[in-house]
Amino acid sequence: MVQLSLKNIQKQYNESIIAINNVNLEIEDKEFLVIVGPSGCGKSTLLKLIAGLEPVTDGEIYFNRQLINHLPPQKRDVAMVFQNYALYPHLTVFDNLAFTLKRSKIPKQEIKQRVESIASMLNLQLYLHKKPHELSGGQCQRVVIGRAIIRQPSFFLMDEPLSNLDAQLRLQMRVEITKLHKELESTFLYVTHDQTEALTMATRLVVMNEGTIQQVGSPEEVYNKPSNLFVAGFIGSPPMNFFEATINENVIQIGENSFEIPDKHRGKLQNKREVIIGIRPEHFHLNLTHSIIFHVNIDRSEFMGTENYVYATYNNQPLITRLPLNAPLLNSIQLSVQMEHVHFFDKETTNRISIEECR
């Protein structure tokens, strides 16, 4: 069942700023959809349009097949959690959680029950009598989430809710929000510029850039088959390596180096064309059993605990790879890459060229 449909959504702030450009998206019931993209790509604007905080310039928003363009925010069955905590500083955690219920004239006993149940779900029982300034950042953020949950909406909109937390708390809250999604069986639309959050939390991922959707898919699809150069470079850390290349008669030419395309892939990329080749840092290997060999010069390495990030130069271009701790870090080494791990993008359109589709 589709819960929310966005049809040809356009949002223009003034003559020159098109924040959202013809976005079409269907959000399924109970999914955890994450919108990820760089600063200014339109993520928050899209949430504001769905919440009704901003009017659309063009297009339609349907909630459970009902057109809701004209509905004010309070009439939309959505709860929004923003990046800044915005708790009432003079109220206790209990009263912050109870605030909207009190305004709705819900009986006192029911309010108490609901607050206690949410507090136990979010591990806040011991803090109900405290004021926000007596809480840690993570505890405050749990209260903010609790305040949204207590309204029992069927749809949550979360705009970078973890961006003010330190790394350890972010990790903890990531797990808690994912758990909450399972427990509440609600639909979550979650916005972040942090790709780790996006990859680990999403059941489905939407990658945006400059007001448009670049790719929609599972985290695995987006990581393994990025639809264009932008997605390939944005998702993955350290980022994918790119090299300009020419393909001609089953030979890939990168600068002065050329590689034969292995037999089983021959003919699939047969026409002469200019491409950008992409290779993820983890796909370079020290053993030279794979068909594509890179001679690289190592510039420096970073110890990352379980592996080294190695910064090198290939063909006068920078290259990043991840190598085991016991790898010999000589000035000059050879690395091999499996053909299946080479991504091809059209140099002009920047779109992915799929080897499978070139049969």
Ligand SMILES: Nc1ncnc2c1ncn2[C@@H]1O[C@H](COP(=O)(O)OP(=O)(O)OP(=O)(O)O)[C@@H](O)[C@H]1O
């Ligand atoms: N009220 C506004 N008036 C004019 N321009 C705006 C307004 N709000 C946002 N914009 C512009 O619209 C574009 C999209 O902004 P938006 O806040 O949606 O991006 P974002 O992806 O959420 O960025 P961030 O990750 O930095 O929060 C930006 O160019 C921004 O400057």
